[in-house]
Amino acid sequence: MPNGTFKIITIVGARPQFIKAASVSRAIAAKGNFEEILIHTGQHYDDNMSDIFFRELEIKTPAYNLAMGGGGHGQMTGRMLEGLEAIYLKEKPDAVLVYGDTNSTLAGALAAVKLHIPIAHVEAGLRSFNRKMPEEINRILSDQLSELLFCPTSESIKNLKDEGMRSGIHHVGDVMHDATLHAIRKIQGSTEVLEKYDIGDVPYAFCTLHRAENTDDPGRFKSLLSFLEEEAKTRKIIFSVHPRTRKLMHAGGLSLTGVQMIDPVGYFELHSLLHHSTLVITDSGGVQKEAYFHRTPCITMRDETEWVETIHSGWNRLWTTPDWTGDRGRITDYGNGDAASKIVEIMHTHFNA
Numbered sequence: 275m276p277n278g279t280f281k282i283i284t285i286v287g288a289r290p291q292f293i294k295a296a297s298v299s300r301a302i303a304a305k306g307n308f309e310e311i312l313i314h315t316g317q318h319y320d321d322n323m324s325d326i327f328f329r330e331l332e333i334k335t336p337a338y339n340l341a342m343g344g345g346g347h348g349q350m351t352g353r354m355l356e357g358l359e360a361i362y363l364k365e366k367p368d369a370v371l372v373y374g375d376t377n378s379t380l381a382g383a384l385a386a387v388k389l390h391i392p393i394a395h396v397e398a399g400l401r402s403f404n405r406k407m408p409e410e411i412n413r414i415l416s417d418q419l420s421e422l423l424f425c426p427t428s429e430s431i432k433n434l435k436d437e438g439m440r441s442g443i444h445h446v447g448d449v450m451h452d453a454t455l456h457a458i459r460k461i462q463g464s465t466e467v468l469e470k471y472d473i474g475d476v477p478y479a480f481c482t483l484h485r486a487e488n489t490d491d492p493g494r495f496k497s498l499l500s501f502l503e504e505e506a507k508t509r510k511i512i513f514s515v516h517p518r519t520r521k522l523m524h525a526g527g528l529s530l531t532g533v534q535m536i537d538p539v540g541y542f543e544l545h546s547l548l549h550h551s552t553l554v555i556t557d558s559g560g561v562q563k564e565a566y567f568h569r570t571p572c573i574t575m576r577d578e579t580e581w582v583e584t585i586h587s588g589w590n591r592l593w594t595t596p597d598w599t600g601d602r603g604r605i606t607d608y609g610n611g612d613a614a615s616k617i618v619e620i621m622h623t624h625f626n627a
């Protein structure tokens with residue numbers, strides 16, 4: 275579309291999406307041919323789960339904030355659908371850009387497809403093959419609805435092809451890698467976190483745990499907390515506690531002996547903590563890869579992972595396996611920090627923007 279008038283609406287709502295969108299929005303602004311309107315669904319709303327990322331990553335203030343966090347899946351997704359449809363009708367975007375696998379992703383895509391607005395999905399094709407995960411349902415449906423599928427890995431390309439999808443599929447690399455390179459430039463040489471969290475020069479593991487599949491089943495949740503307590507007997511553990519996890523620990527009267535629990539940290543502190551750690555223990559999609567980006571071995575507290583290359587390269591293992599496998603190698607799939615600019619170039623060509 276000539277004259278730089280191509281209008282894209284970007285949907286974000288949860289912590290990982292602010293980080294992913296920051297890289298792409300920067301590339302969109304640099305390209306200049308697009309008008310980008312940012313919508314925050316409000317799925318995450320605490321300062322340390324939302325605003326801090328806007329400040330640190332210099333993301334523009336959303337044009338709309340639907341303030342639709344909390345509630346069950348149906349209620350949250352339904353309210354988002356209604357709110358987004360009204361904005362799409364008013365703004366008349368030429369395309370909608372969605373990220374990852376949250377309820378905000380699915381609502382953004384579903385509201386768009388019903389109005390015949392083309393959708394581009396960043397982080398397409400990931401599969402755990404575990405349909406009990408809300409994220410798996412959100413991914414499968416969002417991929418089905420999307421015209422452009424931006425895949426981070428060769429495995430994600432294969433997954434889409436196995437599902438019979440053929441067009442609009444592009445291996446662009448991982449926008450989280452782009453974001454990590456940006457963070458590493460910012461934190462270079464910084465040791466502030468070591469004083470702030472009273473770490474000194476003691477080796478430590480950095481931990482996060484928040485997946486519904488892990489926290490919402492009380493038996494499984496307790497097993498995972500026991501696993502952490504066992505690990506804490508041999509090393510210091512710093513645990514950044516997601517609000518879902520804190521609430522469920524509180525509701526279940528659960529505690530963790532020997533583990534240093536801290537509030538969620540900002541993006542630059544997160545990278546400093548990962549950088550200085552000797553081990554990562556997590557169920558987060560993003561943190562598994564970030565451990566690799568800092569070349570820190572990772573134990574994933576899940577029974578499967580979508581990021582299979584982290585396992586194949588020897589840097590990651592599931593908590594159900596006793597050891598890492600093979601020599602530690604390099605992962606080339608995630609690209610060279612240019613995933614966001616590739617996405618923008620492909621959109622430019624595809625939409626004739």
Ligand code: UD1
Pocket residue numbers: 288289290317318319320321323324343344345375376377378408409484485486517518521
């Ligand atoms: C969501 C995503 C998950 C992603 C995660 C990233 C879905 C289905 N899940 O999970 O894929 O990995 O975000 O962090 O979309 N809460 C607060 N303050 C906040 C945000 C949440 O207190 O700022 C509490 C609320 O009690 C809320 C609960 O956490 O009900 C869960 O939040 P929700 O957004 O539903 O799911 P997440 O576990 O954050």
Ligand code: UDP
Pocket residue numbers: 289290293482484514515537538539540541542544557558559560561564
């Ligand atoms: N993160 C952060 N502070 C924290 C924990 C995580 O900045 O205390 C960042 C980290 O970069 C991670 C991203 O938030 O990759 C998203 O993490 P989360 O685990 O919430 O979501 P997931 O990747 O599992 O969907």
